[in-house]
Amino acid sequence: MELCYVEGLPIHIKNIASYLRIITGLQLNIFIKIMEVQMGEEFYQCSICQKDFATKSSLVQHTRIHTGEKPYQCSQCPKEFSQRASLVRHMQVHTGEKPFKCSVCLKNFSEKASVVQHMRLHTGEKPYKCSVCLKNFAYRSSVSQHMRVHTGEKPFKCLVCLKDFTQNKHLVQHMRTHTGERPYKCSDCLKDFTYKTALVQHIRIHTGEKPYQCSECQKDFSHKSDLVKHMRSHTKEKLYHCSLCPKGFSYKNSLTQHMKVHTGERPYSCLVCLKDFSRKHHLVKHMNLHLGEKPYSCSVCLKSFPQKQNIIQHMRVHTGEKPNQCAVCLKEFKQNSYLVKHLKLHKRKKL
Known part of the structure; x- marks a missing residue:
């Protein structure tokens, strides 16, 4: 006869339903747990986070969250999975099978759950709420990940360098720095x-x-x-400021180049005449003089020039443009060098 004991009383398994109707003061969930122990069933507890599981296989699958183990590998690509069901769903990526369709935009999906989640893009529904900051989310997994912002929990650990991560995908990406994998x-x-x-x-x-x-x-x-x-x-936003002068720059590399004005650094040297330059593109332009290259050609007279600035100045011969004006007599010049010479005449007259 199959008996179990509750509060010292022998109860036949077939009479459990009757016993539940007459017992008092014993919570149902406690009773059920006692019954499972009496019937030989055990609870399996995770040694890392102390979470309980009804079956050993559930505990084994859960442990992979902490270890990062992925024993199920796709035969078509290098991707790996912690659960067999995930691998089965993934294989639909390779077969192209998408039996589920969105009724709004007619987009196809390989899983029914994906359609349910996708519909929230159309409805704007966010059924999951953070209990701390009350922020709403469309997906349950998003809430779980978001909670780690408040708890600081990082359950995914790299077994090589012991670095912790809040999300498993971040751990997977990080592992490539050790393995050199480029999938x-x-x-x-x-x-x-x-x-x-x-x-x-x-x-x-x-x-x-x-x-x-x-x-x-x-x-x-x-x-x-x-x-x-x-x-x-x-x-005109300038996020980068020089620590030696008030000048600001929109780009970090512009500040790096500017600092050479203060340091006098000229790391780029011409192999022909040994002239030094602070910027690489200045050296490139300079080398055209030695090589005799003239990559800039006038579209009007087809005359060629070694540097871009040369053709800009040359084009004023055709356009008649004179952008450099004397502030004293308002006379205009095609090139700045002509203006500089002209200003010396005014200085001499003053003397």
């Missing part, structure tokens, strides 16, 4: 990349895509960071 390859030039975002940006070199447009001058850019930098040319 993302360009189909055009076969160049490898560590991160998918780097590959996406690289592809624009081949496609010519420039998805970021300046709202002021409509100039297009391949990368968002380039647009952010470009906007400073309109706002």
